Amino acid sequence: MLRLEKRPIPSRFWLYATPVVAVLLTMIAGGLLFALLGKNPATVIKTIFWDPLFGEFAWYLRGQLLVKAGPLILIAIGLSLGFRAGIWNIGAEGQYIMGAICGAGVGLALYPTESRLIFPVMILAGALGGWAWAMIPAILKTRFNTNEILVSLMLVYVAETILAKASTGFLRNPEGAGFPGSRSFSGSSFPAASNPELIAGSGLHWGGVFALLMGVAAYILLQRHILGFQIKLAGQAPRAARFHGVKPERLVLLCMGLSGALAGLAGMFEVTGPAGKISIDFNVGYGFTAIIVAFLGRLNPLGIVLAGFIMALTYVGGEMAATNLGLPSAAIQVFQGMLLFFLLGVDVLTNFRIRTTLLGVK
Amino acid sequence: MDIGGINPVILVASLMVAAVPIMLAALGELVVEKSGVLNLGVEGMMIVGAICGFIAAVGTQSPVAGFAAGAAGGAVLSLVFAFLTQVMLANQVATGLALTLFGLGLSSLMGQGYNGIKPPVTAKVPFGPLAEIPVLGPIVFGHDWMVYASIALVACVWWVLRATRLGLIIRAVGESHEAAHALGYKVNRIRLGCIAFGGAMAGLGGAYVSLVRVPQWVDGITAGAGWIALAIVVFASWRPWRVLIGAYLFGGISVLQLNLQAAGSGIPVEYLSMSPYLVTIVVLVIMSSGRGRASLNAPASLGQNFHAAR
């Protein structure tokens, strides 16, 4: 019989070894899947994990990893603070959309003014938009004790409708011949509101910079600041937290607001940078994927940065495998699912050890 | 007797059909959550149920076999979740989301080659002349058997949770797994059973989508119904009959907004499209603000994993 036994303290060895084990296990299971689909498993796995980092076109794809990881990290950092305190904001996707609409809206209202101040104002507007959208579930939670998971989730659908309205109505490009979508922020059409690559070919734009800065800031907050302590305490021991003077309402407003603002920022950077404009299908699920990233990173800011890059790798590498090897994109989705399962599953080894006992012997 | 160009009898009859998938999935999730487990993978289990049911129904030309296979498919997928959260003690929120991702991909892989096929027709229950009765006929006697089965399942779950020993054990496990463990119950095994039941119900709901609601297979056919099911569970404050009300209300608003458009109402379309979600939020607020009573019904151990020290 196998039995789990709780470790007195988490194992440092397994803390670092589990991701490696999980990736190896995924390669084996995924390899079987690819073999079943009639592809050479070794080639597929090399295409997913090796080529984006060291392959022929890695000089381009490495930057793309950053483009993909940036918003995931930024949103996940915000979410992780709430998750630690037991506040479940599942609607980051909606806050991401609203941040993009508000940020882009402010920029478009000022078109075609050229001023250095425009972009910072848009950043503020984006953060405010996401913050305000997250405040709805937060205030409903504190005032009426309404479940924040569901309200924030419902608001995603509402935000998607507003997005459709924005791109076919109030933010539509007046020179776009009636086609849906706002004016473009990319290229030279509106430089003051644009969020271009900061270093050519690096994939780094202001969103990536903010993501990394926020990672560091969140780390310091959790390690050094009283607020970080309160967040951790509220999650681990709510009663003790109350005795310690933590006001749950305040914490809800703060954590939801912060995560909303960061999601809004991510949306704003995305719409002015890589996405380039408001369109009906602007959101591609970063808000939901970020939840997984937050947990993969074990709610630890530095872990989240790493997890964001791993997630990005499976997207970018998976695309390459799909294009070059003719794999259905559904196979890549299944592969990603497996990777998550293994990462979440083997995590148990960090906090538990496996003991073998003979049947019937306690 | 039309109201604003909409016939209420037909509206009620069609919302009963529209509500079946979310009602079944929500009912399953209710039992899962009652046992203290939060499985956010409903959407993934539904869509796997939808394709399993579709494949089986097309293969055997029997809708019954299809629904059985749908339930089985959902249950098998849910066991992945059960293994990870109950044995490997993985985080439930993240595992549930991963399950949805996995299920969407898996269903698409399984469904290759099944596009553009018509499944066998799920028959209406032959009530004969009863179905001709005005008002009552279309509402009470005009449906396929799954509509009645779904209502029967609500009654069944209600009775089990309320009046049986099994129900008591499930609730005990969900309220305090420590206490239930101390009383000698196998917490993780009971939860595993509940998760499998939830998966089967989600799969059944998914099969209803692919065999009756839409009758066909296309990738992504459930289109977010699983998330709505999750909302309905909380909306219902974990009470089976309220799941039925919630599903009918939600199904009703979705159907109503399209009916209002068809009837040429002057309300702008985008407000109509977001109305189901806004109404759900409003109802959630009203339910939870009533002296905080309804919300107290949440299982106390919801979302927490349990590990027996010995």
Added chain:
Amino acid sequence: MIRRTLMTTAAAGFALALGGTAMAGEPMDHVKACFVYVGPIGDGGWTFQHHQGALAVQETYGDKVEIQWQESVPEGADAERVLTQMALGGCNIIFTTSFGYMDATNAVAAKFSNVMFEHATGFKRDSANVSTYNARFYEGRAIEGLIAGRMTKSNKIGYIASFPIPEVVMGINSYFHHAKQVNPDVELTVIWAYTWFDPAKEADAAKAMIEQGVDVVASHTDSTAPLAEAAKSNGAVIGFGQASDMAEYKPSPRVASIIDNWAPYYVKRVGALLDGSYEQVDAWEGISGGEVLIGEITEAVPAEVKAEAEALRDAIAAGSYHPFTGPINKQDGSPWLAEGQTAPDGDLLGMGFYIEGVTGDIPQ
């Protein structure tokens, strides 16, 4: 230091990519044709039809052509990356099959002047290697409208619309105009589903219409769900196949269909690249070019209506009739097209108004 290296490698990489293959204008022995899809091939509609076109290219040219594709590519940054990967990976011609890829297509095309880009349904051709192509689906809508006007018993016909964009508005107007021509009493019900693809919602929309007395349902969304819903009426309600033939609902409720047939265009363009005659185009062809096919009109339609519909189809194909021929007024009664005047393409591509007789407003 790191920054410098990054920049130089990036520049070198692009230079390498730019240096390689032959420029357009010279015949090529082998072409790698790549396709970017917005949905899964299994959607049974839009993407499925594009993939059929891709397969036709492979079949026509055999060994001389290699095809590659990527499904479910989100619009925006992801599209740009996929396109760049394809261009770097040696694709000679890339078809981007959704309106939302417009900016990404033009951005990537600017960097790879020796790779040809073909963007479906767009209007931007910023560099010489970007062509655009679209199909005149409104021509097919005209035939649907005629059948609808003749076949309706309740004089109520329906249209399940996706998003309020010119493409869809054009389809609604054409459908209604031709129904009205043969049946002056006809009324049109439009439901905006705000989705391209959501089978359950499409089924509900069809159901809502049918409950309102609509007995002919056309849809601008991609799934067969509206037809499946119509099928439940035991022949009282008819509809049309959309994007693909949807032959499984023959002979009723599916009485005809508009098939997006991209194969002729794809075969022609890849062929042009092979024989060196490739040029930048802005293609907008319809029934005459074979891009829009009218699927078999079934026996559920009376023979004289079928003959009338086929005559309309042939007139459009021959170019002797334009579906938007005046006099046509706008919804508010102001004149749009004078007697005998045909609609300029520009008006159609930016169409943001209903024609006279359509009730309701386009959501703005």
